[in-house]
Amino acid sequence: MTTVEETVAAITAADTWDTRVTEFRYVPQRHGTDDQPKIYATIARELYVPHLIADFAYVHDAPFYDDAYFDQVYQVASDGTAAFANVSVDDLSTVLSADARTLLVFRTICGLVRNEFADSTTLVAQQLNLSGAISGGRVDAAERGNSQFNPAEAHVVAVTIDQLIRRELFSDAPPGLHSKQDKFDTRDGWDTVRQLATGGVPYHHFLHQRHYGGAFRQVLDATSTQRGDLLEDAVQALFEQAGIPHIRTGSHNQGDIAARFQVTVTPAPDFVVFDNNDTLRAMLECKATNDGGTARDKAARFERLRAESTRLGGVPLLAVLGGAGWKRVNDTLGPVLRDTDGRVFTVDTLDEMLTVAPFAQLTGLVPVPPQPASD
Template sequence: MALSESEERILRAAGSDPSPVARQQAVGVTLAKHGDEAEASRALLTQSYLTHLSPSFHLVPRGDSMFDENAFTEAYSALVTGTENFTRVDAASLAAVLLECPAALAPLRMILGLTHNELAVAIRLHDPDSNLTGGSLKNLERSTAQEHRTAARQRIVGSIAGAVLAMMNRDLLTVPPRVTTHFHSKLDKGDTLDGWRSVREHTNGVPYSTLLFQRYVGGVWRQVQDAYSEVKGDAVLEIPLQDLLEAHGVPYHRTKRGATGAAETAARFGLKPGPDFIIPDDSPTLVVESKVAEDGGTARDKAARIRTLVTAANERGLRACALIDGKGWTERPNALCDVILATQGRTYTLATIDQILELPEIRALIVEA
C-alpha cells in the first residue's frame, strides 16, 4: 500500500516545519511503516532535512592561533634582516632573530614546510636532550621578545636553529635510499632545492605558476584548516547556538572543547558521552549535540555518537536534539535518517537553527525583551 497524500505531505514538510509536534508526527509515520513503505518514508523524511544542509569546506576560520598577513610579513622581514637577506644563515644569526622576534619562527617553518609538531620531532632527533613539543613551539612563536631573555629560552632557540640548519643541509630527515623511487623530501621545492642559495634566489619574487603549484600540492589554506580543525566545528554550529540562547536569555551549560571537557560534563551531569549543550544548566531538561561532517565516514561516526547520547538522555528523562551540518550527511542519508528518528525529528541545521526556540523545553526559559 502506497503512502497517503497526507503522509507524504507530512514527511516532505518535516525538515522545514518549526513545530516539534509536526516533526515528531513525521517520525511516527516512518516508524509505523514496513517494507517498501518504510523505505519510501525514510527517503522522503531524510530529503526534507537534506535540503537545509550546507557544506562548510569553503569556510576559512578566523582566530588568533595564526598570524594575519601583515603580522606574517613583519615576521618575515625580521628574518630577512637578521640573516642579511639569507646571506648569513648560521646558528648564531637564526638564534638572534628568534630571540628578538619569536614570530620569525613562522616564516622559518614555512621555508621548511613543517608544522609545529613536525618541527618539534626534528628538533628532538637532532638534539635528543631536548623536550620541545609542538605546543611549546607554538607558544614561543606567539610570544613577545621580552619573554625570551632567559638562559632556558636561549637554549630553545639554539636547538631550533641547529635543527633548521641540519635539515637545510640535508643531514636530518633525509629520504631513506630504499624509498627514493616513490618519495622525495619536503625540501625538494624551488625555494629550498639547493638550500639557502635557493632561498636567496626566491626573495625577489616567484612566478605566479609557482605559487599555484604550491597550492596544488599543499592545499589552499591548509595550515589554517589544520590549526583550526577543532575550532571550525565550534564556530559553524556551537557559537551560533550559544549566541541564539544568550540573545533570548536561555541559561545553558556548554561543554569545553576536547575529551577533557566532555568528561567534565559527563561527570557533572551523569551523562556519557557529555553533550555539547545542556539546557538549562540547573535542573536540565534538554541536551543538544552539534556535529559538522564534511565526509561520509565522519557523518556515520557522528550519527552513532548522537544515537548513543539520545539513549543516555532518555534514561535520565531528558529530551535530546541534534544540530548538524556539512556535506558529509548528504553522503550518508541513512545515517542522517537514523539521527532524525532517534531525536524524534528534533534535528536542526544552521539554516533552521532558529526553530530550536520552538522546543517547549527552551520556550519555557526564554526571557522576553
C-alpha cells in the same frame, strides 16, 4: 494502509514543529523497515537540506596566519641574513636571538610543522650534548612574539635549521620516500632559497605547493576548535536569550551531568536542558561537517543518544547540524531525523527550535541578563 507518499505529504504539510514530530513518530507504526529509510531520506531532502549551509567557503580570522604578519616577520629574517646570503649557524643564531619570531620563516622554509621542528631540536641538542632543545609550545610562543630565545636555545635552533637545509640531520630517504626538504625552494639548499628570495617564485610552483600541501590546511587546523564551537555558541546564545535552563557540557563536567541527571552515555550530549525541579527535559547534540563520510560516522552518535533518550523515559533528543556533509541524506541526515523524530535544526532555523516541546514551557525560567543600551 498508509502509502509512503501519504506519510511524506503528512510530514511536509505539518503546520507546527510539534505536529511534525508527531507525524515522524507514526512512521515506524505505519511502515516496515524497507520503507522507512526512503521516507526519512525524502523528508530530509525536501524539508531540511535547503537549510544546510556549507561553511567551507570561509575561514576564521587568524592574524598569525595572515600575510601581513608573515610578511613583517619575513622582512626581519631577510634583512637579518641579507636576503638569506648570510646563513651560517652564527648568523642564524644572531637573527633568532634578536627576534625569535623569525623562527616562523625559517621553520616554514624547512617544511616542518611545530612539533616536528621541536623534535628535531631535541635530536640536535642530544647530538651536541647541549640543553637548548625547545618544545612545540615554545616554538609557537616564539613565532607569535610571546617569548625570546636564550643563547643556548638560539644556537640549537640555528644548528637545527642549518642541518635541515643541508640535509645532514636525517639519513637519506628509503625507496618510495623523499625528504621534506626535497621541494622546490630547498632542493639545492640555501642556494635555491637565495635565488627565489631575490628572483621571485614562478606562479605554477606556488600553486603546486597549495596543491601538494593543502589549501588553507594550517589555518583550518589551527581554528578547528573555533569551527567546532560555532553551532554550540549559537545554541548557548539562543538559550541564554530565551531564559532556558541548560548546561553546556564538556570534559570538565561529565561526572556532574551523570550524577545530576543520570545521563550515562559518554560523552554526554552537548547540552542538557532541565526545568525548575531539576528534571531533565531535553538533550541536544551539535554536529558540523562538510564531508559526507564524516557525516555518516557522526550520524551513529545520534543512534546512541536515541538509546539513552529511550532509557531515560523518552527525553526529547534534538540535533543542530551544519555543513554540506549532511546533504548526503540516505546514510547521514535521514538516520538523524529518525533518531530525533525530526527535531533537527540548523543555524538558519535555530529560532524555530523554541516552538517545539519542551522549550515553550521552559522559556523565561532563567532571568535574562539585560542587554546593553544601544547608542
